[in-house]
Amino acid sequence: MAMDNSSNQTALYGIVAPPVAVGFAQLAAGPVPILPGAIELVPVAAAPVAAAPVAVAPAAVSFASVAAAPVEMRVGIQAQGSTVQFGTEKSHRTFRFVISAAGVQEAVAFRYSALRAMHLQVGLPDCQFPSRYIFSDMNTQARATIRSSELQVYLGTLLNNVDALWGGAITTNGRIHQALCCSPFLAAALTAVGSERQQKVARETRLEIQPEGSTLQFGTEGSHRMFGFVISAAGVQEAVAFRYSALRAMHLEVGPSNCKFPSRYIFSDMNTEARAKIRSSELHAYLTTLLNNTDALSGGEIYTKTRIHQALCCSPSLAAALTAVGSKRQQKLKQQLAITKMRRCRD
Numbered sequence: 001m002a003m004d005n006s007s008n009q010t011a012l013y014g015i016v017a018p019p020v021a022v023g024f025a026q027l028a029a030g031p032v033p034i035l036p037g038a039i040e041l042v043p044v045a046a047a048p049v050a051a052a053p054v055a056v057a058p059a060a061v062s063f064a065s066v067a068a069a070p071v072e073m074r075v076g077i078q079a080q081g082s083t084v085q086f087g088t089e090k091s092h093r094t095f096r097f098v099i100s101a102a103g104v105q106e107a108v109a110f111r112y113s114a115l116r117a118m119h120l121q122v123g124l125p126d127c128q129f130p131s132r133y134i135f136s137d138m139n140t141q142a143r144a145t146i147r148s149s150e151l152q153v154y155l156g157t158l159l160n161n162v163d164a165l166w167g168g169a170i171t172t173n174g175r176i177h178q179a180l181c182c183s184p185f186l187a188a189a190l191t192a193v194g195s196e197r198q199q200k201v202a203r204e205t206r207l208e209i210q211p212e213g214s215t216l217q218f219g220t221e222g223s224h225r226m227f228g229f230v231i232s233a234a235g236v237q238e239a240v241a242f243r244y245s246a247l248r249a250m251h252l253e254v255g256p257s258n259c260k261f262p263s264r265y266i267f268s269d270m271n272t273e274a275r276a277k278i279r280s281s282e283l284h285a286y287l288t289t290l291l292n293n294t295d296a297l298s299g300g301e302i303y304t305k306t307r308i309h310q311a312l313c314c315s316p317s318l319a320a321a322l323t324a325v326g327s328k329r330q331q332k333l334k335q336q337l338a339i340t341k342m343r344r345c346r347d
Contacts, residue, residue, distance in 0.1 A: 073196055075159040075171065076100035079152040080107065082144045093139055095148050097155065099180070101171070104189035110181045112138075112147060118179035124170075127162045130154055159190075167201035167332070168194030205325050205332075207291045207303075208232040211284045212239060214276045225271055227280050229287065231312070236321035242313045244270075244279060250311035256302070259294045262286055291322075301326070 080096040096109045112130075119129045130150035138147055163170035170176060172194035177187040212228035226241045244262075251261045262282035270279055290302060302308060303326025309319040 073164070073193055073200075075156075075163075075190070075193060076105075077152055077155045077159065079148045082148055083109075084139060091139060093144055093147075095144075095151055097152065099155075099159075099182075099186060099190075101159075101186070102189040102192045104186055106183060106186040108181050108186070110179060112151070115151070115179050118175055122170075122173060122175055124158065124162060126165060127154065127158050163194065164197055168197035170194065171197070201328075201332075204234060205328050207288075207322075207325065209284060209287050209291070211280050214280055215241070216271060216276075223271055225276055225279075227276075227283055229284070231314075231318060233318065234321040234324045236318055238315055238318040240313050240318070242311060244283070247283065247311050250307055254302075254305055254307050256290075256294055259286070259290050301330070303329070 076099065078098040078100075080098055082093045082095045085092055085094050092111060092113075094109045094111055096107065098105060098107050100106075116129055116132070119127075130147060133143070133147075136143060138144060159171060171190040174187070177190065182190065208231070210230040210232075212230055214225045214227045217224055217226055224243055224245075226243060228239060228241045230237060230239050232238075248261060248264070251259075262279065265275070265279075268275060270276065294302060303322045306319075309322060314322065
């Protein structure tokens with residue numbers, strides 16, 4: 001029986017389908033999917049049609065598996081060339097890439113103009129977008145290869161260096177998922193990477209304080225209590241002890257007005273064990289608020305003050321850890337202000 005023309009084409013060519021999530025084996029064995037709008041016929045080795053690999057649709061994989069598995073925080077970007085698309089107005093190129101994140105690998109395709117619109121909308125001062133080359137025909141094969149290489153460098157910088165610097169703010173942005181034409185499954189994988197980076201930044205900029213009781217000290221002038229705490233910051237953990245009066249003097253000197261210091265209770269003997277526990281609890285709440293909430297609002301200004309390091313009786317290593325956390329918070333605040341300024345200028 002004679003086969004029709006469409007059957008002959010199916011036997012001689014691999015039909016590239018719309019974007020779907022595919023594995024490493026499928027990418028190596030078959031053509032890379034592109035956006036809907038044009039079906040590309042790619043010559044392949046003669047083989048039975050039934051032997052061709054079958055791509056797994058995103059819906060067949062549980063989204064919960066992305067969050068449950070350990071997340072690799074590196075996003076892989078691999079250029080796969082480009083295809084000329086012909087429309088009613090004019091032709092344009094669609095650039096193909098394979099993106100891997102959190103154990104997921106998927107082929108995507110998008111237009112240069114769509115990615116540029118996202119870049120301008122989101123506002124990314126730390127990442128330069130590839131030039132438009134408005135006086136050149138970028139649809140030629142040679143120039144398209146150059147643009148594809150530039151887009152690969154841009155995406156690698158954006159989804160790794162810049163996103164790590166911004167604590168996952170890029171990979172969790174839905175506008176970027178749309179510009180890259182990600183499937184829901186790849187978008188969930190990128191979000192998992194961004195969430196892990198956000199948690200990493202939170203751990204690095206979060207100060208933990210645990211009370212360790214107090215000790216009554218006797219001197220020539222009179223008795224006083226030393227309050228003990230264990231402070232953890234930037235991977236450094238250290239036990240410190242200080243007097244209530246020393247911390248109060250620091251607060252009056254450099255402490256912010258929006259953080260209330262514990263009362264002196266001048267008509268009570270605070271050296272008794274029961275009242276000392278109350279004061280220790282109040283100092284714990286004060287330090288937690290001062291060194292986390294208040295310092296975060298001020299952009300790390302408190303952590304970097306030497307006067308506070310002295311009042312807490314910090315060792316040089318703990319003082320350096322506090323300063324490092326403060327510097328990261330200052331950098332984050334500057335980045336937020338830069339983005340806000342760029343958006344206002346654009347509006």
